[in-house]
């Protein structure tokens with residue numbers, strides 16, 4: 001049994017949808033909904049470092065709740081304020097968040113011959129201890145949510161995490177990680193497997209702490225060719241989908257819906273529908289109607305997928321994009337199988353009221 005008891009859930013729309021049920025309207029949430037486009041985010045964060053906010057359960061839960069409060073009645077899920085890079089940190093790597101530049105690893109992984117790789121492969125990582133602050137933030141957030149909406153836990157996908165660990169931050173070239181997969185494929189796979197096992201335990205412990213649905217972010221999936229995706233991403237995503245339910249069962253916990261978001265890997269949608277996830281997230285390069293066809297009879301729900309860039313446009317453009325999306329996902333006929341979101345995280349400088357208009361249009365056009 002879970003260690004905690006929480007107030008009863010008042011809005012379980014996203015959970016029912018994720019389990020494939022017919023529902024009254026599509027649930028909505030937005031990736032990066034707690035973030036820099038919100039003035040209250042900057043206010044609450046103050047002069048604190050980004051990872052300091054993640055490590056402080058009080059601050060992390062406050063930030064998590066901001067979009068739930070601002071958009072009450074529109075947002076059907078919260079996502080815990082944290083980052084995918086807490087896993088490399090738990091593995092012993094230093095990761096800093098550099099203002100306006102993003103994550104930076106001062107000492108990235110060089111080659112598998114390096115002492116650092118050998119140590120990483122040998123080190124036993126205690127994700128219960130190292131990431132205890134995340135579980136505490138989740139438990140506190142569940143209490144503060146008071147049953148308003150379900151809470152997402154999340155992890156980075158092994159492939160995306162390894163990209164960051166080897167590149168040392170964001171990149172356009174992907175020189176280092178491409179060197180790894182084409183020069184050291186076996187060592188790459190061994191480390192991916194190690195990261196994967198940590199991801200399973202990390203997600204299980206997030207559920208134990210109170211997460212009610214989980215998402216795996218494979219933000220760099222689209223950097224792989226279809227053949228490389230099969231080697232370096234798919235097996236590890238599938239391992240998580242297979243082993244998380246087993247681990248939850250061992251821990252005496254209820255099963256939660258699992259979402260996979262393989263950004264940019266449109267070629268892999270068909271394969272992603274057979275990996276064991278209840279929900280597959282689509283970025284904006286997917287055509288919703290084609291994606292619904294690809295899913296076919298399989299019990300897979302789609303999530304997405306408006307271009308986040310539309311929120312820089314006019315209200316007319318937002319209405320048009322929402323209308324195309326609602327039609328594409330076949331909402332009027334199906335009344336199931338779709339969680340409304342953007343096709344990637346919301347970006348800085350979006351006006352919060354324009355996001356509200358996006359939500360209102362989804363409500364209006366799915367009535």
Ligand code: CP3
Nearest residue numbers: 031032033034035079080081082083084102103217219345
């Ligand atoms: O609201 C939420 O979605 C919850 C919080 C959340 C953050 N990061 C907060 C954050 C989540 C789910 C993430 C996941 C994450 N982090 C991903 C996967 C999603 C994606 O966008 O593809 C990735 C690739 C990261 C790594 C990361 N963290 C980058 C590349 C950056 C900097 C660039 C950017 O787009 O912001 C971050 C920083 C980060 N993570 C911020 C926030 C709110 C901004 C920090 C700040 O400057 O205040």
